Amino acid sequence: MANESNEGAACSWQPKKKPSATLDQRFSTGDLPVEPNRYSLIWAYFCPWANPVKMEIDLLGLDKVIASSPIYSLRHTGIDDDWFFGPDENDDDPILEISRVSTAYKKADPSFDSRPTIPALVDVQTGAVVTSQSATLLEELGTEWRDYTAPGAPDLFPDADHDELVALSKRIADLSKIINGASTAISQEGFNRLSDRFFDELEDFNQRLANQAYLFGDHMTTADLMLFARLLRFDLVWYYTAKLNKHRLQDYPNLWRYAKVMYSNPIIKADTDFDKIKQHFYQTTQKVTSFDQVIPAGPDMSEWEN
């Protein structure tokens, strides 16, 4: 692959190092207490890693016991290694009372000098990030916080599906590697290979959804939140920014029906903002330079022959 950025769990473009232990704490190990009104999630409407975590919190009714704040969709001019809570550099998040995400990272690790990523769960008592891992959050909010989910809330991380759910989530996460690889491809062959892989994956997911409402049958899981986040950004962003234009989402009948069903959920819809997503992806990247001279594989011109 041309590029291994966005490994796993970060809205960032630099290759991600393995997080330090202080940024990778878990509820399941007992390192983090499961305690209402103690944490706040830093997320973003634009971020396909952080957005599903926010949706999970809201779908489970955990928003009654876990706070959250979205960051501003753009980086600030000249500041490439931080995220802010508002358009002004001094706009404070009312919960954490900080204006820069890096402040919460430095509370966790004074020597932190990487680019802060989201999602980031912060212990409001200390102001320190306790985990930056979206996969951990998606799993543990769905399992370790069951005592606090709202009555009638869905089980988004069912024990019965555990192992397959972890494996499929990894595969969906890898879609982002393919997308980032395509958008930074430096050879036509490399791009073509990634484009083929991407559309093969879409077709596989399309097949999987032929006779069932969700990836695991009739019940929504966190894997659906992850896949939905990527499908939603496909036509909107990556069809253009990564030249992944061989087909549109609408060309996959099952994926398109599935994505619209997900979007029709009022909680998911409330956590979705097309404009903020577009604003981020078209205006934060300073220049569209990554794929100069790479020819996209699409659109599918065989339609002209029919």
Add this chain to the structure above:
Amino acid sequence: MANESNEGAACSWQPKKKPSATLDQRFSTGDLPVEPNRYSLIWAYFCPWANPVKMEIDLLGLDKVIASSPIYSLRHTGIDDDWFFGPDENDDDPILEISRVSTAYKKADPSFDSRPTIPALVDVQTGAVVTSQSATLLEELGTEWRDYTAPGAPDLFPDADHDELVALSKRIADLSKIINGASTAISQEGFNRLSDRFFDELEDFNQRLANQAYLFGDHMTTADLMLFARLLRFDLVWYYTAKLNKHRLQDYPNLWRYAKVMYSNPIIKADTDFDKIKQHFYQTTQKVTSFDQVIPAGPDMSEWEN
């Protein structure tokens, strides 16, 4: 408009000056004799100005009396102000026995130092370009050369439609100004205005074609060749390179049907090459820099609400 390049009749990106008299000669004035086997057309598969002229020659059967040569789809490395006939700098066109298009321009005007454009009709006797004007060629090949059109060939420039055909051709040519303006827009407002104009125009043409096969009813004209050349390049190129992605061609039922009918004509199909078009537009432009940070208007996200 942000940019007034491609004024009228040239596959070039620089603002086009009014052509000198030697590059704007006409059959209708008697300056150019209507004489079989005397001329050769320099054109390109990629060029929406030159490609319709080649299609007209072939549809009228004038290919028996007027030669033609397509240029290579890419500029040569480091040479931004000329076109070549092959991938090698010394690949000669067998008819004109030149390797660079500028040679034929300099034969017409030794002081020529602009970037040569296509289409260019060359007098094979002198090796000099006699006209570089696509509008002139489309009209005069359809009117002044009637003695040499094949039996049963269509009348692509009917006298009965003359004035309206000239006016509509101008409007179709202006589509290219909108496209070029959008691809070089430097403000979001400027881009949005051009994008709206582009899709308003497509909708107008879509309406015009609701109850008729061609722009002037049941008979094909050179205006159809011009519009087809632009519709074909819309999904393939400008949907991406100019961020004109509010709708796809397929979203306009009449335009899509019309474009496919045009494409199904064997002569038009033989003069169409999707790969060469893509190769040119994605690989000749050295960098995609013109529309950094401009947010496209599409795709039409209202589809998610239905």
